[in-house]
Amino acid sequence: MYDINPHRENAYKLLHDGILALTRVEQAGIRIDLEYTRNMKLRLTRMIDRLEKEFKNTKFYRRWEHTTGKKINIGSNPQLAHYLYDVIGLKTERITETGQYSTDEESLISLNIPELNSLLRIRKLKKVRDTYLDAFEREQVDEYIHPFFNLHLVTTYRSSSDSPNFQNIPKRDEEAMQICRRALYPRPGHQFLEVDFKGIEVGISTCYHKDPTMLRYLRNPASDMHADMARQIFVIDKIDKSLTSHYTLRQAAKNGFVFPEFYGDYYKNCAMNLCGWVKLPQERWRKGQGIELPGRAISDHLIEKGIESYSSFEEHLKKIENDFWEKRFPEYAKWKERWWKIYRRYGYIDLLTGFRCSGIMSKNDVTNYPVQGAAFHCLLWTLIQVDKVMKEEGLDSRIVNQIHDSMLIDLNPTELNHIIRVINGIVREDLPTHWKWIIVPMQVDMEISPVDESWAEKKEMKVKEEFV
DNA sequence: GGAACTCGCCAC
DNA sequence: AAACGTGGCGAGTTCC
Numbered sequence: 001m002y003d004i005n006p007h008r009e010n011a012y013k014l015l016h017d018g019i020l021a022l023t024r025v026e027q028a029g030i031r032i033d034l035e036y037t038r039n040m041k042l043r044l045t046r047m048i049d050r051l052e053k054e055f056k057n058t059k060f061y062r063r064w065e066h067t068t069g070k071k072i073n074i075g076s077n078p079q080l081a082h083y084l085y086d087v088i089g090l091k092t093e094r095i096t097e098t099g100q101y102s103t104d105e106e107s108l109i110s111l112n113i114p115e116l117n118s119l120l121r122i123r124k125l126k127k128v129r130d131t132y133l134d135a136f137e138r139e140q141v142d143e144y145i146h147p148f149f150n151l152h153l154v155t156t157y158r159s160s161s162d163s164p165n166f167q168n169i170p171k172r173d174e175e176a177m178q179i180c181r182r183a184l185y186p187r188p189g190h191q192f193l194e195v196d197f198k199g200i201e202v203g204i205s206t207c208y209h210k211d212p213t214m215l216r217y218l219r220n221p222a223s224d225m226h227a228d229m230a231r232q233i234f235v236i237d238k239i240d241k242s243l244t245s246h247y248t249l250r251q252a253a254k255n256g257f258v259f260p261e262f263y264g265d266y267y268k269n270c271a272m273n274l275c276g277w278v279k280l281p282q283e284r285w286r287k288g289q290g291i292e293l294p295g296r297a298i299s300d301h302l303i304e305k306g307i308e309s310y311s312s313f314e315e316h317l318k319k320i321e322n323d324f325w326e327k328r329f330p331e332y333a334k335w336k337e338r339w340w341k342i343y344r345r346y347g348y349i350d351l352l353t354g355f356r357c358s359g360i361m362s363k364n365d366v367t368n369y370p371v372q373g374a375a376f377h378c379l380l381w382t383l384i385q386v387d388k389v390m391k392e393e394g395l396d397s398r399i400v401n402q403i404h405d406s407m408l409i410d411l412n413p414t415e416l417n418h419i420i421r422v423i424n425g426i427v428r429e430d431l432p433t434h435w436k437w438i439i440v441p442m443q444v445d446m447e448i449s450p451v452d453e454s455w456a457e458k459k460e461m462k463v464k465e466e467f468v
Numbered sequence: 469g470g471a472a473c474t475c476g477c478c479a480c
Numbered sequence: 481a482a483a484c485g486t487g488g489c490g491a492g493t494t495c496c
Contacts, residue, residue, distance in 0.1 A: 076492055077475060096475065104476060127477065130490060156486060158480090165488045168479035176478085201480095263484035368485045372480090404480045404486085 011354030015151050018380045021387040021399075022149040022159070028398040028410065029144035030166075031185040033454070037137050040179060044129040051122050060115035074122065077103040084111065124176065132180045135164035145184075149402060151380075157355045157373035158404060159380070167403045181456035186410045190397070191451045193416070194459075195423060196406040197379060198443040204375040205262065206440050207352060209335030213328055218440045226254040232320055233257060233274065234298070235305040245293050252277030257317075264364035267321040271314040284309040336367045352437045353377040378431060378442065379405050385426045386419075395419070413451055420446065 064083050084090045085101040094102035108116045147166040161167045170176035186192050206214045217225045227239040230253035240246045256273040278298050280290040289299035307313050325333040343366045348358035351370045397415050401408035432438040447459040
């Protein structure tokens with residue numbers, strides 16, 4: 001009786017059309033180079049065997065084996081944790097979900113034991129072999145992989161993918177990226193076209209809270225929110241993105257402060273994060289520490305500005321956080337409070353796309369779910385329209401993957417210009433017409449790889465504005 | 469011998 | 481007062 005939601009019909013239609021379009025994506029599939037995949041698995045196995053043999057010859061391993069008294073499994077984290085933390089009595093700051101000392105990468109590095117680095121190397125190679133290459137080979141049929149895309153599993157009404165999961169193939173780590181994506185190809189004579197929504201989650205959150213400052217940032221291409229925050233956080237007059245160090249400061253502000261704050265993190269975590277980005281220690285700072293700015297190290301710069309230690313940086317960031325929510329984006333902050341109140345009163349929240357989230361949610365959930373969900377729905381709606389054009393016009397190009405705010409097209413090169421125009425028309429005009437609540441510009445970035453080259457290949461070109 | 473759990477790690 | 485969200489999956493381990 002409380003389930004009165006005027007947008008339910010539209011929400012249903014999106015899932016209905018979405019599942020049909022995604023079925024066509026599954027059916028199309030991605031081509032795999034089977035010979036490469038099998039050879040690379042063998043190579044990785046040889047590398048892993050050699051590294052394990054070397055590891056077993058170290059003093060560290062011998063002591064571990066000796067004190068344990070029985071056979072050790074190198075891949076067992078509980079065994080490793082027992083030896084490191086219970087037997088030798090080492091300590092780490094990092095604690096797992098269940099309260100145990102952690103053996104993750106950060107913990108092991110912080111212990112400063114050289115032998116553990118080869119253990120981390122083994123871990124990484126095994127991950128690539130067992131999670132990705134193995135799954136590709138297992139799931140392929142006639143040298144095509146057909147991953148599933150689900151619309152019924154995720155709390156926020158995003159999608160998920162499995163068998164194999166095509167939404168978490170390595171990208172940031174260059175080596176892992178190369179090994180995994182080198183296995184995946186477009187159809188013969190085709191190339192990959194990658195289409196990504198530009199800052200979609202920030203845009204969608206603004207459709208909810210309508211903060212005037214954020215609206216100005218999004219509507220004015222010359223403005224730069226992350227550069228402004230970098231200036232404030234690092235006490236710098238001007239950010240010159242062409243300088244490597246300034247570019248790093250901007251990235252740090254974006255990924256170490258702005259986004260975490262949007263998602264509900266707070267200044268203490270951000271301070272730690274930011275120090276990682278600029279390589280400053282969590283103690284009193286000395287001259288010549290951290291990344292190099294033009295002319296001097298960042299510690300010299302910050303000390304001159306009166307921020308002389310990690311703890312005073314934390315205090316500095318506390319003030320910036322207050323300013324961020326009280327002065328810079330007050331309407332955004334008020335929206336967060338409003339929605340928390342609504343959830344406590346009614347027990348649910350409705351997305352702009354008509355979906356309803358109910359059940360137990362934290363304060364952060366209440367403001368993150370609607371953004372995450374509706375942002376994905378922009379991609380899904382776009383995918384449906386693009387797929388429809390491809391089908392109705394009998395195009396040879398096919399959508400073959402989808403990752404929350406992006407889609408991958410297996411492109412017939414002769415259809416490039418047409419498809420770029422179609423996509424831009426749908427994203428910039430049709431989408432905001434379809435959903436009147438979209439009050440910010442909608443845009444996509446496009447990247448294209450060379451014909452007959454794998455997904456690992458460097459992008460041959462960014463599709464330029466004037467090309468539209 | 470399989471289900472269910474923990475941990476770590478990949479993506480957005 | 482609390483302290484960033486969503487998934488999938490492999491290996492090791494424990495439970496029944």
